[in-house]
Amino acid sequence: HTYMAEDALKKQAQAMGVAIKVETNGSEGIKNRLTAEEIAKAAGVIVAADKKVEMNRFDGKPLINRPVSDGIRKPEELITEAISGKAPIFHGDGSSSDVGDESAEGTIGQRIYKDLMNGVSHMLPFVVAGGIMIAISFMIDNFMGVPNDQLSSLGSYNEVAGWFNQIGSAAFGFMLPILAGFIASSIADRPGLVVGFAAGALANSGGAGFLGALIGGFLAGYVIIFLKKLFSKLPKSLEGIKAILFYPFFGLLITGFLMLLINVPMSAINTALNDFLNGLGGANAALLGALLAAMMAADLGGPINKAAYVFGTATLATTVAEGGSIVMASVMAGGMVPPLAIFIATRLFKNKFDKEQQDAGLTNIIMGLSFVTEGAIPFAASDPLRAIPSFMVGSAITGGLVGALSIRLMAPHGGIFVIPLVSQPLIYLLVIALGAVISGVIFGLLKKPLAAK
Structure with missing residues (x-):
């Protein structure tokens, strides 16, 4: 979507005679990064994204924030609104984080979707690469042969298959912690990362599975938001210690015990869902x-x-x-x-x-x-x-x-x-x-x- 939106906006801008520069924040990282000078000269800013991007650099600029699909489907509408002089002025929070003014990030549903997609987009490379490696291990064992009494070891019976399985399982094992960690970091920035990772790991070990990790990611993020407000009145001298001690410790303490409770019903739901899927026919x-x-x-x-x-x-x-x-x-x-x-x-x-x-x-x-x-x-x-x-x-x-x-x-x-x-x-x-x-x-x-x- 990122690069299709880029092409659509550039093509439409050229047809309208409007000068445009498009920075992409896609799966390959940030490309064609906007400079401070370019932002200052711009008549308006379009953010067409389904995940968090660095927003505070646009402070004081007319800005419209839409889903990335609008960049593909409605490029003329976006460009027209951005340069009309009627777009709302964006006001950042003055920090260096990727989290800008929440009022510019759309509805609650859009923000939840962005947070979820931040976790999913970081998780998928682990799932794809690890999943294919594990699948290859099974293919190798099927090709080389496995005795009937050793079918439970399929995927790791032959040494070569075992290598693929071990490597793939290592990547695949990060799936739930990565999902929860990056959902939490999208909500609460870097302090949410460690608590989110832990929530995902607890969901994994507790049998809560994907749904448990998803809930854990949001829980971790909002626990950190709560702690930020709770500790906002602390003296300036303790500012540096909040991020490395207070947020991770108290965040892990609260989220960890909540996850132990959540894992009980989520594990039952996950087991029932897995039984249904395994019995599909x-x-x-x-x-x-x-x-x-x-x-x-x-x-x-x-x-x-x-x-x-x-x-x-x-x-x-x-x-x-x-x-x-x-x-x-x-x-x-x-x-x-x-x-x-x-x-x-x-x-x-x-x-x-x-x-x-x-x-x-x-x-x-x-x-x-x-x-x-x-x-x-x-x-x-x-x-x-x-x-x-x-x-x-x-x-x-x-x-x-x-x-x-x-x-x-x-x-x-x-x-x-x-x-x-x-x-x-x-x-x-x-x-x-x-x-x-x-x-x-x-x-x-x-x-x-x-x-x-």
């Missing part, structure tokens, strides 16, 4: 697969899509022994359908797409095969009432079939690059192709010809 698996796959296509990388994807990744840890997760397989298949559908629609209905869209359709086959759902966003943004329902129908059919056929996946990402880690690879690809064709044809039929615009 037939109609239940088909319905859940269809629902999650449709969610992947509903907003193409937005909150609904992220919820389905995060839920899918959370099922991996408990389904390794069964050969992977049906849920994860449905989620990835559903996410691959929309960009592949764009490719099909732009090939079969060329009279309804201009040259630029047809060229974008070619790149969408790469994005679709790589499980980059966001490739379909420009088409959905320009024609949402026709595109989104079309994508959801094909994705739901694909996800439902994956669930009904009990196809399992041990990797959390990768598209065709992790096909060897799918339980029924050929059928999986055929089901995805079927969903893409259905979505592509529906979208092509619904879309108006260029001449009718």
Whole structure:
């Protein structure tokens, strides 16, 4: 989303004759960083982000703060408002933290989503890399062979497989502490990090799982916010010791004991959920697969899509022994359908797409095969009432079939690059192709010809 928003804003600014510089805070870190001089000269500032960014440098500037999806879908509206002179003036808190004036960060729901996404975005690389390494260990053991009486050691029976499993498990083990730690740091800045990590670790060891870590991250963050207010009247001479002693100690004390209480019901909920997922089959698996796959296509990388994807990744840890997760397989298949559908629609209905869209359709086959759902966003943004329902129908059919056929996946990402880690690879690809064709044809039929615009 970050780089698609950058391209959309630059393209729109050029069309409007407006000079713009875009700093990206994406998965590769900060690029094209704004200088103090550039900020001072700017007529206005647009922050299109779903996670915390450094805000205090914009103190005194007209600023609008929107979700990153608005940068993709509404670049003209954002630029017009930013330079209109009517945008609200941003007032920072004078600190060097990444947390600016909360009034500029949108509604409570938007702030919660940003905090959650801060945890998820930091967690996913651990899940993806670690999950694929663990999956490879199982593939190696399946290839080299494991005696029937040693199947409980699958993934670590042969020495080479054990190496992969050990490395992958080390990365995968950080999943819950990283999630909770960075949720807490998004809420309370650096003091929340250590308490959040501890909350995630306690959720992990206490059997509360992903949901427990998620709650623990928010709990840790708001406990630190409470402590900041509690200690705000301390003498200046104790200012330096607050961050290294008071916040971590009292934060850990309060959050730790609360987590021990929370872990009891959350562990029961987590166990029940895992039992349900491990026992999925037939109609239940088909319905859940269809629902999650449709969610992947509903907003193409937005909150609904992220919820389905995060839920899918959370099922991996408990389904390794069964050969992977049906849920994860449905989620990835559903996410691959929309960009592949764009490719099909732009090939079969060329009279309804201009040259630029047809060229974008070619790149969408790469994005679709790589499980980059966001490739379909420009088409959905320009024609949402026709595109989104079309994508959801094909994705739901694909996800439902994956669930009904009990196809399992041990990797959390990768598209065709992790096909060897799918339980029924050929059928999986055929089901995805079927969903893409259905979505592509529906979208092509619904879309108006260029001449009718």
